[in-house]
Amino acid sequence: MSSQFGLLKARRFGPFFATQFLGAFNDNLFKNALVVLLTFQAASWTAIRPEVLTNIAAGTFILPFFLFSATAGQLADKYDKARLARLVKLLEVLIMGLALLGFAIHSLPILFAALFLLGLHSTLFGPVKYAILPQHLRESELVGGNALVEAGTFVAILIGTLAGGLLAGAAHQPTWVAIAGLLIAVLGYLCSRGIPAAAAPAPELVVSLNPISETWRNVGFARQNRTVFLSILGISWFWLYGALFLAQFPAYARFVLGGDETSVTLLLAVFTVGIGVGSLLCERLSAGQVEIGLVPFGSIGLTLFGIDIAFASPTLLPPGAPLSLSGLLALAGTWRVLLDLFALGLFGGFFIVPLYALIQLRSPVDQRARIIAANNILNALFMVVGSLAAAGLLGDGLTIPALFGVAALCNAAVAVYIYSLVPEFMLRFVAWLLIHSFYRLRQSGIGNIPEEGPAVLICNHVSFVDPLVIAAASRRPIRFVMDHRIHRLPLIGFVFRHMRAIPIAPAREDAAMMEAAFEEVAQALAAGELVAIFPEGRITDTGELYPFRPGVQRIVGRTPVPVIPMALQGLWGSFFSRKDGPAMSRPLRRGIFSRIALTVGTPVAPAAATPENLQQIVAGLRGDWR
Template identity: 50%
Template sequence: MSHPSQFTLLRTRRFLPFFITQLLGAFNDNIFKQSLILAILYKLTIDGDRSIWVNLCALLFILPFFLFSALAGQFGEKFNKDALIRAIKIGEIVIMAVGAMGFLFNHLELMLLALFAMGTHSALFGPVKYSIMPQALHDDELVGGNGLVEMGTFLAILAGTIGAGIMMSSTHYAPIVAAAIVGVAVLGYLASRSIPRAAASTPELRLNWNIFSESWATLRLGLGQTPAVSRSIVGNSWFWFVGAIYLTQIPAYAKEWLYGDETVVTLILTVFSVGIALGSMLCEKLSGRKVEIGLVPFGSFGLTVFGLLLWWHSGGFPQNVQANDWLAVLGYGQAWWVLFDILGLGVFGGFYIVPLYALIQSRTAENERARVIAANNILNALFMVVSAIVSILLLSVAKLSIPELFLVVSLLNIAVNTYIFRIVPEFTMRFMIWLLSHSMYRVEHRNLQLIPDEGAALLVCNHVSFVDALLIGGAVRRPIRFVMYYKIYRLPVLNFIFRTAGAIPIAGRNEDIQIYEKAFTRIAQYLKEGELVCIFPEGKLTADGEMNDFRGGVTRILEETPVPVIPMALQGLWGSFFSRDPNKGFFHRIWSHVTLVAGEPVAVEAATPAQLQERVGVLRGSVR
């Protein structure tokens, strides 16, 4: 089934005004913050160490995420989200007016006050920003929407950083910056006026104004979600830990290891931001428009590999009398490897972060979503502060070089994500399924929208290969409980996936009556709980590519728990490595085209083995 690109969302009123609003907010944040830092470093008359004031800026911007995220989470559930966004954007205009006065009168205290207020603005906007998307987007648009938001955010950060540098290079920087920050704030408010109504999820919620007790309660709520959600929050925060270290060290790395000037810093930031944007956009294509957490281990692997490569490729640059500009740096072949490593970090960072955000949104109850995202923001801020402390300890106390710091972070990434994937093996399971369906096979889906989004149903399909369950599980958005022959269930490596997915091993009645009866008990339990169960009624793999007769197990299942039956068929698997074709070979028909087709639901009274075999045969057609 063909789907439009995620970019079609930019033509819809339910997404475009929100996208522009959040993009302008991120852009304005970085124009103001970077302009203030450059003013402190180069423009203002300041006694003492200017680096202290720069570090104070970082603290003032991040502190509101600790203080006000919990309150923002409550606001995001109690009030209509569209109205809340407009109120926040009006606040941004006022804040930027104060910041503009600070620039016009060279008043550092006013600028710092505005910076703290902008941090508060961003802390309040975060939960409503991510909780409004599941209300505005369809399930199959959530990954694409998150990809666009992450792409827009990082490109806005880059544009704001570069724009601030250009404006601050002028001798008349103050009125230019003042006009820019107020103007962008006004544009953001105007864009927000077109955001469609997004109703409050919990209007009866009583606000707790004690920010400390509510912050603790919010963290407990977020980390008390299902393991998949709570560990996704931890993984999300870990990404910001890693990202903060790389972004913080880029200026010093460009100066001390590439012997570059400010243009080299801009070049590296551009490559990293483009990488994040590219990875975020590719997520929808690679995930098949569904929340595919199998991309998270893939992203984690790439973050480690490219972090190690960056460490390996650092050093050995010739030092000139004058600092290299970006063109001079590009004259060295080794610099291209460094930039490739940084691009890889960005791309795989996108693969890592976008599915995590989408999972948190899709698997959190609507009446808790804003507070769970607030918990994520609190933890993000904590991890970013810890990253600064770790960097100081490793660089100043342990005397590591910046590339060695990147090496340590890459190795820590292995440890942290191993912990996450061990606690939630679903990540690893989905990765193995995703890898299989994107390496050995090209899988096409047809009519899978006929499978219900909610409620119990029994899926029946022909049985061609040892990996039928993996390919079906990777194609269908809902979790599926597969019934499979117990000897296939016990296969090495695949057993891990089957166990994690809650598959049901079954044996023939005459082979092992205990396994046989236990299987039907578990099938009935899953169906009563509203889950999808998939069976292969042939009872064994095809030995010649043709379908075997359907057995009577389906009749017993429907007698105990009558549910709709969805016939399905796999085409193109016969002859592949995992089939029983005697002429197969590992490289025979590798990257072969496989199609999964679903048919119209069959009523219980018509779902006899003979009728279902006929339906599945028609769906399969002549393609074995």
Template identity: 50%
Template sequence: MENSGSPKDHSQFTLLGSKRFAPFFFTQFFGAFNDNVYKNSLMAMITFGVLSSSADLSLMNNLGALLFILPFFLFSALAGQLSDKYEKSSLIRKIKLLEIVIMGLGAFAFITGATWGLMLLLFLMGTQSAFFGPVKYSIIPQHLDSHELVGGNALVEMGTFVAILLGTLAATSIATTENGALITGIAVVAVAILGYGASRAIPSAPSPSPELKIHFNPLTETWRTIGFAREQRSIFLAVLAISWFWFLGAAYLTQIYGFTSDILKGDQSVVMILLGTFSIGIALGSLLCERLSGHKVELGLVPLGSIGLTIFGADLFFHTASPDSATLISASQFLSQAGNLRIVFDFLMIGVFGGFYIVPLYAMIQARSDEKHRSRIIAAINIMNALFMVFSAITAIVFLGVLEWSIPEFFLLLAILNALVAIYIYRTIPEFAMRFIIWVITHTVYRVRHINLDNIPDEGACVLVCNHVSFMDALIIGGACRRPVRFVTFKPIYHLPVLNFVFRTAKAIPIDSKKADPEGYERAFAQIREELQAGEVVCIFPEGKLTTDGEIDEFKNGVSRILEETPVPVVPMALRGLWGSFFSHMGKPAMTRWPKRFWSKVDLVAGEVVSAEQATPAHLKAKVEELRGDQR
């Protein structure tokens, strides 16, 4: 998808030079990095005997995970309330000061070898993370414009997983070296101070609900918090979809160690290769989201992500186990063996498609949630994420421990479950599938360049008028616009297979001529009036039919009636490059000849807003002809 002619088309990386975003980005980056340095250093020191423990290693690992996750159940509801009630940049700074205190205690415990003290501090770290989570995602839409949401979330996800990778690598490198405990203690305090320093530059984010009364009961408030997410069904299913991703992620990351040693016969360096590949994949997929979505919240990427997660997760099952070896092989030996690059590629693509899946969901929730309790909806995500991660661990215990399945069989089960979850979500909320169909068509059949689409108002009612060249016109416009569009569609086109599902899901308005269907004709205008009065965008093709000669036909008077009943701004638009395509009437009726053009270049250009008073059919036709020019 190409973009042109708009200041909104700048790369997401420009946000890293913006005071609105950069301080927040580095604050969360240092926090994620520090968490992983601490947790992985602690476990590495216990594993290799640098820290002594009377308990079994497996018990310590599981206890550590429990201590870190428990605060998300206990404190997320309170954290969401605080984030909605108080100014967010000040709240972040207080949370980062708490991190400095926790890491200071952690440094003392590392240096003195207080293993159980370090374990208890995991609970405080989880508490600090639980309080940071709601403000982390709810502050983004306060500082970024709607067209920057996908890019901002993509950078946050990329930064988080890069920080996890770098923190894990740093912990592995320094934890077992001479003076590793001292170095680790100094490092976690220093990084916490860096995070606090970055937080001081975060711009103010005023409270959306200063009148909110804080309630401390974790049980009742947790249920109330989840209730906010359940108010809109689409938002709640997006919450569940995000939590399902963390179910998958926890399962893969937990089993990667056993998969490497038992199936791949690899040592710790092979584990790091796979972990690194997975994290890089998430970062790459997250960054690609902005380009693939055209700077808007593109829900069509979510089904694409689901498909990739299923395909590449299932492929891990079909890898032939490495032969038994007396010693575990190193990373270089692993990569030199035929077939192992496929495993690396699978983990890379699981990460990439995971990025496609998760970023639009977070952006959707931020865009559609009520600002007054957005933080509490984010808190609900954290609660559900923690719950699903616990379910993930229980599922692994049942299938791998009780039923004695192999890890590849467990990976295949995860892929199948992911497909079933995806089918349920997309059947329940057809908008995901509808956007996916539009996205696939507009990114495979055509290369669409968007020109001056920022002329479409970000808020309020307006009418789009465009020339009518092919059966794909509405899909191309719908796939390009950042706002949902209600299309007024000629009834025979509305009822075409596949397109009918798209039009119904997009709440298109079918219309026929007044002579052919007088009642339907009046019903259509009544619905158009209702949509405009509700502040929606309505798109009409004033020619009333597809062009048969490539030229723009006379604009009918329907647009005048619409504007007389509901005077709203009009945005003229033109499609260029569709004439002669398989879906146009050039030479023969559309779709009755073999297609000859694939991935052809198409322009969608928007003109300056025209007032309702000036928007006569003749004037609008002249504007559309001017925008189209000689390119049919």
């Protein structure tokens, strides 16, 4: 993880990280301090019941996300984001000054006004927070940067919540809450001054203040790219799912586990640490690239451990409840619950970090901040709907553990729906799982695959999983041309069909299919896609290269594009190869975690893409390691 932590020392990331960390910390310090004061000292402020006040406070903070997210997205696209960050931090200083006044004159309306404005502060900073990362980070750093931001945000939420509760409970004068918030806001502003300039992508944009029309327009921008929009829905679902769990922690700790007030902090801390660890592990597991294959992995964990916590929860209160923290930890069942909560956070990190990075990467530069604003709006909407649904189910007599189980089953249904609409997520997961369970893949020259534009990739053909290994290494989707018989296989063929593989047959078997394949290849290249072909035309059963066929020469003769030679090494003799007989007939023939490699050569000009030349290049890339 050294590379992602190294970003903290870089001026293009460190000041921004400190700014957003302090902002999240301050939001939660003030919000939780106010909730604690309203819960335990409500009588000195108002005649309204404490439980009503706390819900009003939650609604007051989230309301600006609905009202101003669209405007915030426009501002972040129109103006320099570093300058906007500094202005937002100045606003935070003024807000905490207002909060100080509210505490000083004992005015609840002023304090709620400050809470509303803090929500506005977060709303304005949201599009800046995520849209600035692709401007200051390289693509290979995007996952690590997002991981640090997500981990830092949740740690800031945890520390801010704890600090707010402690200040509200320990301070004789609540003005100390605002004084602490004011100091943090000033520190945040000073950090923001170190953020490098981030040029406006759409300076000619005319800002509209109509929240309804602009919200709809922003959602429309997001819907232009199906993968981006479904990623936003996935993130919004995660916030619904996570918020549902977090909202139940106080009642779950008291009435299910039988703990005292400190047990709520324990649950929050374990869940938060899980998210932080999961977020930071994303960069290691994705090898520095935006690996959306981790998203299905995350959703599987969110489902399984959500169900398990429902079964792990005690059905009866333990004797002597409420228990102290040490008494609660002395119960064996508590550790299973804590493990489930940590795993929920861990897999939540796997789920959410690649989705944020994918949105940043695939959104148009001049619309990125507005698309992120649409994401913030939908996040807030989903959290509100989730809270109302949870309140309704609990009001109808559903227990909290049963609510967790229902939410986990809903998570599975949502995941299946999203992955059926965009198979790319599940396909990347299959490829990622393959090279992290059966193999250890070493990549060389992967940067020779162009980041955009059409190209033909060629490679030696050693096993049935060659396309999956190549797809796992490539940052871009690839259309593979493959034998029609492999394309029709029950299991592997299903995966390849969803990868939009192009089936081909020899002319002597089906001339019409062969012509249709070449036509589809030409259309894919014209659309700027990557197309991969195995020029041998078959999987080797000797371990050596078969003569290359002239198909590549025909392809680039019609559509002149670069040809990228590649070589797979180490797959000969594996379970999926044809060494010593049919493939997939001898499980674990070479054990697990065997080393393989993919070496990518420099592009070859179309005129030089003769079968003989390409075979010589691929043989040189492969060397003696088969």
